[in-house]
Amino acid sequence: MSLAKTLAEVAAYLGGEVIGDENTLITGVCGIREAKEGDITFVANSKYLRLIQSTHASAVITGRDVKGAPRPLIRTDNPSLAFAKMLAWISPAEAQRPAGISPKAFVGRGARLGKNVSVQAFAVVEDDAVIGDGSIIYAGCCIGHHTAIGSDCVVYSNVSIRENVQIGNRVVIHSGTVIGSDGFGFATIQGAHHKIPQIGTVVIEDDVEIGANVTIDRARFGKTVIGRGTKIDNLVQIAHNVEVGENAIVVAQAGISGSTRIGNNVILAGQCGIVGHISIGDNAVVAAQAGVSKSVPANAQVWGYPAKPLNRAKRINACVQRLPELVKTIEALQKRIEELENALGSANSKNDSQRRGG
Numbered sequence: 001m002s003l004a005k006t007l008a009e010v011a012a013y014l015g016g017e018v019i020g021d022e023n024t025l026i027t028g029v030c031g032i033r034e035a036k037e038g039d040i041t042f043v044a045n046s047k048y049l050r051l052i053q054s055t056h057a058s059a060v061i062t063g064r065d066v067k068g069a070p071r072p073l074i075r076t077d078n079p080s081l082a083f084a085k086m087l088a089w090i091s092p093a094e095a096q097r098p099a100g101i102s103p104k105a106f107v108g109r110g111a112r113l114g115k116n117v118s119v120q121a122f123a124v125v126e127d128d129a130v131i132g133d134g135s136i137i138y139a140g141c142c143i144g145h146h147t148a149i150g151s152d153c154v155v156y157s158n159v160s161i162r163e164n165v166q167i168g169n170r171v172v173i174h175s176g177t178v179i180g181s182d183g184f185g186f187a188t189i190q191g192a193h194h195k196i197p198q199i200g201t202v203v204i205e206d207d208v209e210i211g212a213n214v215t216i217d218r219a220r221f222g223k224t225v226i227g228r229g230t231k232i233d234n235l236v237q238i239a240h241n242v243e244v245g246e247n248a249i250v251v252a253q254a255g256i257s258g259s260t261r262i263g264n265n266v267i268l269a270g271q272c273g274i275v276g277h278i279s280i281g282d283n284a285v286v287a288a289q290a291g292v293s294k295s296v297p298a299n300a301q302v303w304g305y306p307a308k309p310l311n312r313a314k315r316i317n318a319c320v321q322r323l324p325e326l327v328k329t330i331e332a333l334q335k336r337i338e339e340l341e342n343a344l345g346s347a348n349s350k351n352d353s354q355r356r357g358g
Contacts, residue, residue, distance in 0.1 A: 003027055003090045007059050010040065011074045013089060014082045016061065020072030024058050029086055032057065040074075042083035061086070098136060105137075114151065132169065144180065150206070162218065168206035168228070176213040179204070183217040183224075183240025183258060196220065198240060205229075211236065211252070220258075227264070245282070263298065285310075 005013075008022035027038035032048065035041040035057035042061035043049055052060055052069045059072040061079045076082040097118070101107065104121035111125045114133035119125060123141045132151035137143065141155050144163035149155070153171045161167065162180030173179070185196035200219025204210070204226045211234035216224060219241045226232070227246040237255040238244070244256075245264035254268045257276035262268070266280050269288040280286065281298030291305035304313035319326075 003029075007040075007072055007074065010059075010086070014061070014074060014076055014085060016074040016076040016082060017064075018072065018074055019066075019068060020059070022072075024072045026059060029083070029090055030057065032060070040086065042079045042086075044079040044083075098138070102139075108145065120157075126163070138175075147180075156212075164201045165218070166201065166203045168204055168208065170207050171204055172209040174210060174212040174214075174234070177210055177215070179210075179216045180218045181215060183220050185220055185240065200224065200241070202226075205246075208232070214238070217242075217258075233270075239276070251288075287313075 003026060005026050006022060007018050007024040007026060010026050011018045025038065026040045030036065030039040030041055032041040032043060032051045032055045035055050037056055037058055039057045040059045040061065041055060041057040043052060049066065052071070057071065059074060060069060061074045061076055061082050063079055064075050064077060066073060066075060098120050099118055101113070101119045102121040105119040105123045105125070107113070107119065107125045108127035108129065110128040112130045113119070114131060114135070116134045117131050118136045120137065120139040122139050123137045125131065125137065125143045126145040128146045129143045130148040131137065131143070132149060132153065134151055135149055135153040137155050138157040140158040142160045143149065144161055144165065146163055147161055147165045149167040150169035150171065152169060153167060155161070155173045156175040158175050159173050160178045165180040180202045182198040185198060186193040187196055198218050198220050200222045202216055202218050202224045205228040207229045208226050210232045213234055214232055214236045216226065216238045217240040218224060222241060224238065224241055225243045227244055227248065229247040230244055230250070232250045233252040235253050236250050239256060239258040241259040242256050242262070244250070244262040245266065247264060248262055248266045250268045251270040253271045256262065256274045259277045260274050261279040263280055263282035263284065265283045267285045268274070269286060271288055272286045272290045272292065274280065274292045278292070278295040280292070280296045281300065283299045284296045285301040286292055286296065286307065287301065287303035287310065290303050290307040292302065293306040296302055296307070301310035302308060302313070303310050304316065308316070
């Protein structure tokens with residue numbers, strides 16, 4: 001879809017306020033560094049406001065706090081959300097929705113498919129599985145027996161959802177993800193590792209989105225839970241019996257060990273690691289690459305290894321960065337102390353000699 005709208009029309013659509021020429025013509029959208037004349041772009045973070053000075057965009061979507069700029073603005077309550085709305089307007093989803101059940105798909109005995117369900121080629125829906133109205137199962141997926149998938153879900157190609165898993169409504173699962181694989185449980189006896197059966201399940205609640213190549217293990221007993229509205233990035237590992245609350249964000253390469261509880265609205269940044277059997281309180285933030293070895297209270301921000309309160313971790317890191325200079329200072333002080341001790345020793349020896357001679 002091509003776009004040719006005045007800035008006034010765009011602002012009306014976005015619910016924003018124009019600062020500058022309302023008749024500025026907008027023909028496209030682009031990032032602030034790549035934008036050219038005719039494009040509209042956005043700035044959501046104040047530290048990037050300086051880029052407004054150099055961008056070639058014809059207009060910029062900003063927050064309400066921006067007072068003026070060398071080019072027209074649309075001030076909004078949430079620039080990121082407004083820009084996302086703009087993108088959807090200019091480029092609505094054009095991916096073709098697959099229709100019907102491919103003759104190359106396998107649907108087992110007793111499986112129940114709702115209205116307008118699509119199952120693409122080489123997908124397998126095992127016995128007694130349930131797929132709700134309007135859901136799409138792309139090519140190469142495997143849906144295990146007695147697994148239930150809700151309405152309006154999208155399961156992209158090569159996803160494996162094992163047996164007895166429960167998936168809510170409007171869930172999106174990206175390619176390569178595995179849900180319901182065995183939890184990592186072994187008993188070591190006389191040097192041999194004996195597998196402990198994992199007989200629980202996984203429950204994915206409504207409006208969850210799961211990135212590519214994520215693994216969510218089934219519980220040993222009971223269930224592993226991903227709460228409503230949670231968004232999970234690519235390459236995340238979630239172990240058995242983990243409970244993730246509602247509207248959490250889990251960023252790429254994070255790992256959550258078994259039986260840990262993650263609260264509502266928690267953010268786990270990239271590559272952080274969480275040990276097992278602890279809790280992360282509501283609204284907590286675990287910064288990138290943090291190693292969390294004990295429970296984190298609600299509303300806390302932690303970083304480092306082992307994870308510490310963010311401000312303390314920053315101070316420690318600042319000290320660590322100064323270590324080379326501190327080592328040089330200590331070496332200089334040691335040398336100076338040695339010189340003073342030698343000088344003091346010589347003076348004492350001279351005094352002793354004078355006293356003996358007198």
